[in-house]
Structure formats: structure tokens, C-alpha cells
Amino acid sequence: MMVRRADDRRLRLVLARPTGWISGGELPARRAARRNTPPEAMEMRDGLPEQCQRGESLVLLLDGPDGEGVLVTGAVAGTVPQGSESPDLMDRAAVGASVFLREKLRTEKRQRLPDQLIVYFEELNEAESEDAVWRALATHALRIVGAHTALALVRDAARGLLRAPAGIGADPREYRPCILWDDRFLTPGLILSEDARRGGGAECVAPLFGDPSTALLAHVPVAADGALVLTERREERIFEPEDWDVLRALALQAEMALRRVRLIDSVRSLSLTDPLTGLGNRRHMEVVMAHAWSAARRGEPLVVMALDLDGFKEVNDTRGHEAGDQMLCAVAAALRAEARGSDVLVRHGGDEFLVILPGSTMEGAHALAERLRRRLDGAVGISAGIAMYGPEHETPECLIREADRRLYEAKARGRSPIA
Structure with a gap:
């Protein structure tokens, strides 16, 4: 079962020069208000905030005194030193902007996590088949942890394969992602695109890198039954320790749900099957x-x-x-x-x-x-x-x-x- 992120979040860096100096890390809006000058009076370069598309994260970089710049991202502000060896403030700001944005996203994910886990647990409890469990795992892993796609792969030990389960009402001829089994999927890990190339040591996952823009994938085992795989296009994407903790927790809950579904199926089978011949009763x-x-x-x-x-x-x-x-x-x-x-x-x-x-x-x-x-x-x-x-x-x-x-x-x- 594969699910895909609806859209990629983008970071836009805008360079602005205020009408006056900003002292002590003071934000331009406050300075302008004190001088009775509206913030709109600032001269903007490389695009205006109004031009940012909905869903983008805006980072505003302002020139400041003493070789410092003021970096504003959302409701967060901080200073970025230019440094004598690297006078390009934009390059410096890009690093700081990435840190600010990552911390912002981390905070947002923490705030959403309890409610998202409750929804996930409820869906697992209502699952009546193994395919429904795998589908819930992939869907909610994408929503909670974030990635470009999330893919649940079921292990076929007899054939040595990992394969996506068929969707509800799917055409049996429909293509389902399938890769060779590798013992690396028994533990959580990260695989880069170069690892999937010939001689890279992880050629078995090459089909998952069919999209040339895929930069890396993270995988987490679901007992010995299969694996949850997240693919990402952003090379700078970092799976934080808390991301791995959440993925392992989601996989553990899926394992428990799979055992419950199998137990129910076993009881149902016993009630409808002759124990000696295996035929119906x-x-x-x-x-x-x-x-x-x-x-x-x-x-x-x-x-x-x-x-x-x-x-x-x-x-x-x-x-x-x-x-x-x-x-x-x-x-x-x-x-x-x-x-x-x-x-x-x-x-x-x-x-x-x-x-x-x-x-x-x-x-x-x-x-x-x-x-x-x-x-x-x-x-x-x-x-x-x-x-x-x-x-x-x-x-x-x-x-x-x-x-x-x-x-x-x-x-x-x-x-x-x-x-």
C-alpha cells in the first residue's frame, strides 16, 4: 500500500533593506511604527511576501548594523552574523533559515502528535483485515512523520519478496511495488539513492528509486511480516531521533493489530472448518x-x-x-x-x-x-x-x-x- 504526500513544502528566502538601521535585533515593523513609517515602505528585493504562494514558508532576511542580519521566519526572529570570511549574508541566512524552519516543523509535529495517534489507533481497532492494517500504517506514517511517499510492504518468505498488498477492489493485474527481501529490513535504517545503484550495496531497493528525484528512503520493520518504507525527495531531509521513535511506535501498534486480525480469522476459521479434513463444516x-x-x-x-x-x-x-x-x-x-x-x-x-x-x-x-x-x-x-x-x-x-x-x-x- 503506497500513499503520497499531496505537496512539497518550500522555503522562500526574501532579502529586504529597511529604510533605517535596526538596532539590537529590533524587528522592522516595530522600528517603522516608532518612526511612523509603515512596514510597506521597506524596499524589497527578490520577491515580495505578498507573492508567496499559499502553503509556503516565508523567511525574511534584513540587513542590519555591525555585520549582522536579522532573520525572521514566521513568529521567530534571530540574528545571523556575516563573518569576515563569508560576507554573503544570503548563504549564511539559508543555514539559519533551515534551522528555524526545522525547529518550527518539529514543534508543530509535537503538538499534533497526540491527536494523530488517537486517530491511528482507532483506525487499527476497526481494521477487519490485514490489508486494512497495512493501509492504515502507511497512511498515518505519512501524515505524522512526513515524507514524499509511504509504502507498506508485506513479506512473502516463500518467494523471498517484499510486496505491497492489493488494495480493496483492485484489479488483480494491477502493478504492485515489489522488491527482493534483504535482512537489512529487519532493523530500522536509511538508504540513499547512490546505495541503490549497481555496486552500492543495496541494489534490492532500486525499484523504489524509480522516480529519479527520490533522494533517500527510511525503513522500519513490522515484526518479521514486512516493512514500512518512507521515500523522500529532499536531500536535506533529516529523520530526527523522535521521527524514528514515532515510526517504531506506529509499526509496533500495527504488529499488535495484525495479531488481533489473525486471531479473529483463526477463530472464525475454526468455527467454519472441519478440523480433520480442513473442508467446510x-x-x-x-x-x-x-x-x-x-x-x-x-x-x-x-x-x-x-x-x-x-x-x-x-x-x-x-x-x-x-x-x-x-x-x-x-x-x-x-x-x-x-x-x-x-x-x-x-x-x-x-x-x-x-x-x-x-x-x-x-x-x-x-x-x-x-x-x-x-x-x-x-x-x-x-x-x-x-x-x-x-x-x-x-x-x-x-x-x-x-x-x-x-x-x-x-x-x-x-x-x-x-x-
Whole structure:
């Protein structure tokens, strides 16, 4: 998940010469007021304050006596010595202006931080998915710490990658930033643009420097699950110690939110999944059937197939329950291999399975049963009963009962039949 700063803050330096000397660091407005001269009477060079665009930070530099200049930035004022070796007051002022502006921004960030953290924590508490957590982390890191872009990257340990999670409703073909994993992402750090060039020691992050104006990036780990990355265009940008503290705090809260989401998903999965086979259980079937039934009432085809293992009781009695469990798991694995992605597989109880086939036909269900029988290759015998939705079925239970009835009719006709 990547978010981008809306605009860059710029610093404008304006040189002004007052109509009279300013003594003791006195501001021009006060001096002018005492002389009954309006501040507008000052001669301005290199642009006027009125010309500054909204959102810019204005720094006003005034020539002063005794080789000093008065630097005014916002509500802050100070003197900047010219020095005998460097008479250019503008160069000196640029350094002082940067210090003033940095302190001003630092103060503003400190004042906003408590409220921003509260908003961040509230969004994490409302997150219902891992992607929502990553999205909140990137968005609020950009707002709180500040940078050009913020990017949340999720670790794919199996492939050795860090990749941005897909956005909500995003096209699966949409490009998502992806880089190779590097152990440097296990600790906070800073990477310069030259480090990402060939031979720079950090070539793995080169895709993140695709924008040639990107000067550096800061990264913070989110446990071993991924990393938060901030990119910056301003070469003079300094990530202060308090910036790193805030980034680590944001990452820690994201880690806690990820654990919470995963715990909820685990509990939800346990409530909808058969622990032995990993297929859906009865509760899962009820949830899915409610949606499939609504579609069937609107005219979409719906087929249900009930499956039963032949000789399962004898296997349990003669070879033990462990052998019976192995048979059940073998059938579940064969079902997963042969069923379509839209088919819903359920362990209905004991040695009976149920397959819900939205949008399928009787022929499609028969073909699935035959493929399943071939895959099992005689290791396990199965019987099947198939029913298709029609106006005579008043409820989902009626359709399932018909599939069960056809299953028992098939079993009565002989070993491994389909009806």
C-alpha cells in the first residue's frame, strides 16, 4: 500500500533593506511604527511576501548594523552574523533559515502528535483485515512523520519478496511495488539513492528509486511480516531521533493489530472448518447455501452432490480409527484437486461429504464424481447422489435431502454407484 504526500513544502528566502538601521535585533515593523513609517515602505528585493504562494514558508532576511542580519521566519526572529570570511549574508541566512524552519516543523509535529495517534489507533481497532492494517500504517506514517511517499510492504518468505498488498477492489493485474527481501529490513535504517545503484550495496531497493528525484528512503520493520518504507525527495531531509521513535511506535501498534486480525480469522476459521479434513463444516455450508440459494431463486443453476465412502465402517472396525481418518483425508484431498474454485466442499458428518456447485449442471456434477473416482483409483470407494434446484424445492434443506435420498438409492443398487 503506497500513499503520497499531496505537496512539497518550500522555503522562500526574501532579502529586504529597511529604510533605517535596526538596532539590537529590533524587528522592522516595530522600528517603522516608532518612526511612523509603515512596514510597506521597506524596499524589497527578490520577491515580495505578498507573492508567496499559499502553503509556503516565508523567511525574511534584513540587513542590519555591525555585520549582522536579522532573520525572521514566521513568529521567530534571530540574528545571523556575516563573518569576515563569508560576507554573503544570503548563504549564511539559508543555514539559519533551515534551522528555524526545522525547529518550527518539529514543534508543530509535537503538538499534533497526540491527536494523530488517537486517530491511528482507532483506525487499527476497526481494521477487519490485514490489508486494512497495512493501509492504515502507511497512511498515518505519512501524515505524522512526513515524507514524499509511504509504502507498506508485506513479506512473502516463500518467494523471498517484499510486496505491497492489493488494495480493496483492485484489479488483480494491477502493478504492485515489489522488491527482493534483504535482512537489512529487519532493523530500522536509511538508504540513499547512490546505495541503490549497481555496486552500492543495496541494489534490492532500486525499484523504489524509480522516480529519479527520490533522494533517500527510511525503513522500519513490522515484526518479521514486512516493512514500512518512507521515500523522500529532499536531500536535506533529516529523520530526527523522535521521527524514528514515532515510526517504531506506529509499526509496533500495527504488529499488535495484525495479531488481533489473525486471531479473529483463526477463530472464525475454526468455527467454519472441519478440523480433520480442513473442508467446510455444517456452519460453513449454511452460510454458503444462503447466498447460493438466493442466486438460484433468481435463475442461476445450482446443483448439490452428496458423497459417501463405501466400507468406511468396516475399515474403522478392523483397521482402527486412524485408518478411517486417513481415508477421510484422502477423499478431502481428491475433492480439492478436482473441484472448481467456485465449488464449496463440506464434510457433512461422519463419512459423508457435500459439494455445492453454483452455476453447474447435472452433467457437470457427474463428471466431477467420475474424476474423483479415477483420482482415488480404488483406494477408497465412493457413492454419490446428485440433485438440481427446481421450483419444487422450497428450502435449501429440501435440496440437500433430495441429494441424500438419491445417495442412499444409489448405494442400495451396488458398490460405488452414482445417482
